[in-house]
Amino acid sequence: MTRRRPPGASPPPELALDLFAAPTQHASQRAPQAAAVPAPALASPALERPSPGRSEVPGSSAASAVAISTLTATARDVLEGAFMPLWVRGEVSDFKAHRNGHWYFCLRDRTAQIRCVVWSRDQRGIPAAPDDGMQVTALGQVTVYTARGDLQLVLRAMEAEGDGLWRKALERARRALEADGLLAPERKRPIPRFPRRVAVVTSPSGAALHDIVSVARRRWPSVELVVVPARVQGEGAPEEICAALDRVARWRAADVVIVGRGGGGREDLWAFNDERVARAVANCPIPTISAVGHEVDMTLCDLVADLRAATPSAAAEAAVPSRVEIERRLLRLGGHMRACLRDRVENAAHARMRLARTLSRSATAFVERRGARARELAARLHALSPLATLARGYAVARGEDGRPLSSAGLFAPGEDFSLLLRDGLVQATARDVHLESAPETGA
Amino acid sequence: MSFEGNLQRLEEIVERLDRADLPLDEALALFEQGVEALRTASAELSRAEAEVKRLVEQSDGTFGLDDLGG
Numbered sequence: 366m367t368r369r370r371p372p373g374a375s376p377p378p379e380l381a382l383d384l385f386a387a388p389t390q391h392a393s394q395r396a397p398q399a400a401a402v403p404a405p406a407l408a409s410p411a412l413e414r415p416s417p418g419r420s421e422v423p424g425s426s427a428a429s430a431v432a433i434s435t436l437t438a439t440a441r442d443v444l445e446g447a448f449m450p451l452w453v454r455g456e457v458s459d460f461k462a463h464r465n466g467h468w469y470f471c472l473r474d475r476t477a478q479i480r481c482v483v484w485s486r487d488q489r490g491i492p493a494a495p496d497d498g499m500q501v502t503a504l505g506q507v508t509v510y511t512a513r514g515d516l517q518l519v520l521r522a523m524e525a526e527g528d529g530l531w532r533k534a535l536e537r538a539r540r541a542l543e544a545d546g547l548l549a550p551e552r553k554r555p556i557p558r559f560p561r562r563v564a565v566v567t568s569p570s571g572a573a574l575h576d577i578v579s580v581a582r583r584r585w586p587s588v589e590l591v592v593v594p595a596r597v598q599g600e601g602a603p604e605e606i607c608a609a610l611d612r613v614a615r616w617r618a619a620d621v622v623i624v625g626r627g628g629g630g631r632e633d634l635w636a637f638n639d640e641r642v643a644r645a646v647a648n649c650p651i652p653t654i655s656a657v658g659h660e661v662d663m664t665l666c667d668l669v670a671d672l673r674a675a676t677p678s679a680a681a682e683a684a685v686p687s688r689v690e691i692e693r694r695l696l697r698l699g700g701h702m703r704a705c706l707r708d709r710v711e712n713a714a715h716a717r718m719r720l721a722r723t724l725s726r727s728a729t730a731f732v733e734r735r736g737a738r739a740r741e742l743a744a745r746l747h748a749l750s751p752l753a754t755l756a757r758g759y760a761v762a763r764g765e766d767g768r769p770l771s772s773a774g775l776f777a778p779g780e781d782f783s784l785l786l787r788d789g790l791v792q793a794t795a796r797d798v799h800l801e802s803a804p805e806t807g808a
Numbered sequence: 809m810s811f812e813g814n815l816q817r818l819e820e821i822v823e824r825l826d827r828a829d830l831p832l833d834e835a836l837a838l839f840e841q842g843v844e845a846l847r848t849a850s851a852e853l854s855r856a857e858a859e860v861k862r863l864v865e866q867s868d869g870t871f872g873l874d875d876l877g878g
Contacts, residue, residue: 559811564863569876578860587855592876593863612863616871688853691815695849698818702842705825709835 434511441509444516448507453518455479455503457495468494472503472518480517481505487521492534492635500526531631531638538640538665547647547669554652554671556683560620562589563684564651566609569594572627573656573677580681588685591619597626603639610645622649623680624666625656634658637666646670656680761785773800811852818845 424431431439455472462468466485471478481503483491495501505520524530542548563581567573569592581588595609596602606624613622624646626634636642637657643665646653655670656677667673674680755761762770763783770782776795784791809817821842825835861873 557812559815569862582857586857587852589858590860591863591873592860612865612871615869616863618871691849692853694815695818695846695853698822699842699846701822702818702825702839702846705822706835706839709825709830709832713832 433514437509437511437514440514441511444507444509450504450506450521452502452504453479455501457499457501458497460495460497462494470495470497472501480510480515481520482517483520483523490521491523492530493537495523495525495530496533499529501530528631531635535638535665538638538643539668541640542643542647542665542669547644552647552671556652556654556672557620559686560588560684562591562619564591564593564613564616564619564622566593566595566606566613566622566624567626567677568597571597573597573625576627576677577623577656577681580678581685584682584687585685586688593622597636598629598633602636603642606636606639606642607645610642610649614648614650617650619651621652621654621684623654623656623674623677623684624670625654625674625677625680626658627677628659628662634662634664637664640665642666643669654680654683755785755787758787760791773798809848811849814845814849814852818842818849821845 421429423429423435453472455474455478458471458473458478460468460470466488468481468483468485468488470481472481473479488494502524503518503520504522505518508517508519509515510517525533539548546552565574565577567577574592578590581590593609593613595605597606610622610624613619624637626637634657637655646655646666647669652672653670654672654674655664655667656674656679657664657666658676660675663673672683674683761784762776763785764770764775765781765783768775770776776782776798778795778798780795782793782795784793821838824830825838825842830838860876862876864872864874866872
């Protein structure tokens, strides 16, 4: 009969019974503790030697009665040896988280139940404590709690129907973040449009980094991508992501940080649902873009980041502008600017022409106005001129040298003079000169 | 000036040039500034491809950048 089986194979029940029944003569011997070594102590050659002077099988008679502690310990050893760790299904009841950190509850179905325990050190892999009434599947080792003689399952992994535990853990963390105001939409900061340096918190060997680098470089080749390495799944991943974000925060030289990873199973993405990671993202002094998994995956990290990108490629697109688009925009702006200026120059030319026309119109008007004034002045001049007097029938006498002869004393008998009249000159000669008063001199 | 600042300046210039009431000498001055902004922005666009780096924290708490390749 084979007592060592490959790990993971669960024993058929009849085999367990067979095992239990067979080696009773060595029942008092303790099996090794580790559940991973399923063979009972009975398999050890050293223990198969009959004890000197003890040929009787323990417990076979009143004289060789075994102690209860020996019985329960033996039962434990036999059970642990017979059963490999195995998955069981049942409903949780009487759940109790003890002060010492261990969880105690029962798993049951309609006709049976078994006591279960989850040691505190084994709880890390379980997203949240189950609630009474939850249907769960759990991985554990059948054993006997020797102090009570109770059959017991020591569990170290557990899943609830409908992702109950994950949803419970997620909801608990989400509520805590919400209570601290970390999910408020007004906390979201804008992502800079033209970052020079983009920090990327992810695994240096992951597909996410490859996608981000190729997309970012295609869009804007001169953008500086700085990888801040962190394990993104498995043991220690949340701590490493938090540490990487802390480094980005202290470095302060990045314009934006992308935190994420490519697609994977729910457990693979779980680090991004870790409350500590979510808080580190929320508190990052540099604008954050979260890119976890695929479109359908939504994590706490996505909820607190300034921007949630559906995939790492989408994160790169959101972080880095497209050079082609910007080039087009620059061309458009340049063209528009030149067109504006051309218009302005043409407008100026038109304006000059308009101005010239206006000027010439004003000049004409000016001249016309001045002309009217000239005529008016001329009229006034005319009124003052002797010609007007002449027009009224008077005459002016002028000497041969043209001087007006305005006094009789200026005439000499026999001298020629002319008379200027309205319509012509008359040549005349003075015949007699009579002075009525003293002659005036000069004129 | 940052690339974004430059681009913004360019937008402003075009917007102001669009206004018909701008005196010609101001329009010309704006145009010159716009051409300069355009030149700076275009130069930024043609900058060489940058290497992918890895952030390394030194023991004294300062940071350095290593080549990652790719």
